[in-house]
Amino acid sequence: MITDDLFENDEELNQIRLGEGTLLIRHFINEYTAEIITEIETITKQAPFRKMLTPNGHKMSVGMTNCGNVGWVTDLKGYHYSQQDPITQRHWPNMPSLFRELAVQAAGLAGYPNFQPDGCLINRYLIGSKLSLHQDKDEKNLNAPIVSFSLGIPATFQWGGLKRTDQTEKLVLSHGDVLVWGGVDRLRFHGVLPIKSNNHPLLGEQRINITFRQLS
Ligand code: MD6
Numbered sequence: 001m002i003t004d005d006l007f008e009n010d011e012e013l014n015q016i017r018l019g020e021g022t023l024l025i026r027h028f029i030n031e032y033t034a035e036i037i038t039e040i041e042t043i044t045k046q047a048p049f050r051k052m053l054t055p056n057g058h059k060m061s062v063g064m065t066n067c068g069n070v071g072w073v074t075d076l077k078g079y080h081y082s083q084q085d086p087i088t089q090r091h092w093p094n095m096p097s098l099f100r101e102l103a104v105q106a107a108g109l110a111g112y113p114n115f116q117p118d119g120c121l122i123n124r125y126l127i128g129s130k131l132s133l134h135q136d137k138d139e140k141n142l143n144a145p146i147v148s149f150s151l152g153i154p155a156t157f158q159w160g161g162l163k164r165t166d167q168t169e170k171l172v173l174s175h176g177d178v179l180v181w182g183g184v185d186r187l188r189f190h191g192v193l194p195i196k197s198n199n200h201p202l203l204g205e206q207r208i209n210i211t212f213r214q215l216s
């Protein structure tokens with residue numbers, strides 16, 4: 001049937017293989033974004049966005065918080081995962097089941113059928129916020145992928161290689177896009193260029209990125 005074929009092609013067009021272990025799925029969470037934003041509002045009432053200190057004492061320009069069993073934090077002692085929010089000394093808010101379901105589904109599409117996220121880092125970028133080139137290597141289980149949701153105004157993402165000095169490709173991540181990466185790509189360097197002035201109908205002058213991680 002023609003309509004089915006068109007639909008399938010459409011789905012395939014939205015899936016872009018960036019590397020052997022990496023799949024970009026454009027618009028994957030589009031129809032859930034309003035609900036996701038409501039969940040983020042609930043989470044940030046309990047665990048507000050804060051600008052953390054890097055180990056060498058720089059305040060990050062990105063506001064961060066977490067939900068789930070474990071959350072990523074940085075302070076003068078280094079990067080680590082913690083079950084408690086260092087501001088409130090309480091557990092991080094629960095990971096909403098919608099978040100988990102969508103992240104597990106995206107991981108499955110990308111070829112990671114056993115993804116069990118237990119931590120979820122939520123980043124808030126205002127105009128000018130950036131994230132320097134880094135590797136995500138604080139997770140004990142480097143076999144599990146990371147799943148990343150983008151919401152709000154677009155970002156230019158830098159997608160590098162396994163060495164910091166490797167050339168980077170630029171990639172625009174827009175509202176509703178999901179990026180899944182693991183396997184041979186798991187330790188690639190990556191970053192976010194300073195966010196350009198823009199406005200999004202649901203989030204205004206903000207970009208929110210949610211990354212799901214499996215620690216165990
Ligand atoms: C961001 N994302 O998109 C930052 N890390 O705002 C990350 O640093 C990231 O998207 C690991 C895996 C996927 C990511």
Ligand code: FE
Nearest residue numbers: 134135136190
């Ligand atoms: Fe990262």
